[in-house]
Amino acid sequence: MQLTAAWERCYILSTMPVINLADIQQITKTQQQLLLPSQKYHPNRSAFDSIVADNFSLVMKQLFLGLTIEPLLNAYPQIAQWVDQIQELAPEIFQSRKKLLVDNPVIAPVAINNDKYFIQVLTNIAFKQGIPRLYEWAIRYPYLSWQDRVKLWTTARQYSVIPNQIQIVILALHPVKPAQRLNVRWNKKEQMQTEKWLIKLLTKPQDEKSQSNIVIPELSSMVNLEAITEVKI
Numbered sequence: 001m002q003l004t005a006a007w008e009r010c011y012i013l014s015t016m017p018v019i020n021l022a023d024i025q026q027i028t029k030t031q032q033q034l035l036l037p038s039q040k041y042h043p044n045r046s047a048f049d050s051i052v053a054d055n056f057s058l059v060m061k062q063l064f065l066g067l068t069i070e071p072l073l074n075a076y077p078q079i080a081q082w083v084d085q086i087q088e089l090a091p092e093i094f095q096s097r098k099k100l101l102v103d104n105p106v107i108a109p110v111a112i113n114n115d116k117y118f119i120q121v122l123t124n125i126a127f128k129q130g131i132p133r134l135y136e137w138a139i140r141y142p143y144l145s146w147q148d149r150v151k152l153w154t155t156a157r158q159y160s161v162i163p164n165q166i167q168i169v170i171l172a173l174h175p176v177k178p179a180q181r182l183n184v185r186w187n188k189k190e191q192m193q194t195e196k197w198l199i200k201l202l203t204k205p206q207d208e209k210s211q212s213n214i215v216i217p218e219l220s221s222m223v224n225l226e227a228i229t230e231v232k233i
Helices: 002-015 021-025 029-035 050-065 070-075 077-089 146-158 188-201 206-211
Strands: 018-020 100-112 115-128 131-139 167-173 180-185
Touching: 018 021, 021 146, 050 070, 050 077, 050 100, 050 131, 070 077, 077 167, 100 146, 100 188, 115 146, 131 146, 146 167, 146 188
Parallel strands: 018 115, 131 167
Antiparallel strands: 100 115, 115 131, 167 180
């Protein structure tokens, strides 16, 4: 029975359009500002050497998998400094009793023009008494980005929890400046606003869709998100 149900879920997902952050990213910054005029636009990462940033992402993945990271730390002293900063800012995620799901896929449905789509994101989640808490670390700005909002919305939907129970911990790194930790609590108003934003973003008139290179229902997933907006694990 359980195996059959699992196969049915896989079949449903395979036949439904899945939209990820790379797809949403194809909409221009100006269009995002028009849809959320009350919120100042903040890019989710600062400009920095992509090779170092990618290696930092690799180091963090290997660290939580229990793999060796010393060669990369020796080759990139900057990365070693960032790892130390994260351990100082968020020591709780390095405790053995706390399970952190790294690059955990989260997916939630959204109705667009009477059709069901799925928004899919990857994020790092720790659970406390069954309530998810997101952790996002990157070479980025210490602000809540639209990517963070989509991740919070998707997580609240998938795990069926009250938005006010969820929070995100942003660990914003910088090549020169000290790292910063930002704790943000989610809420019902932000949840509803983000859902409306997603629906409006994905139901623009046909001429606007062509300008942003978005095609519905089969949105392109070929864009490398890490190369555009953030370095995350």
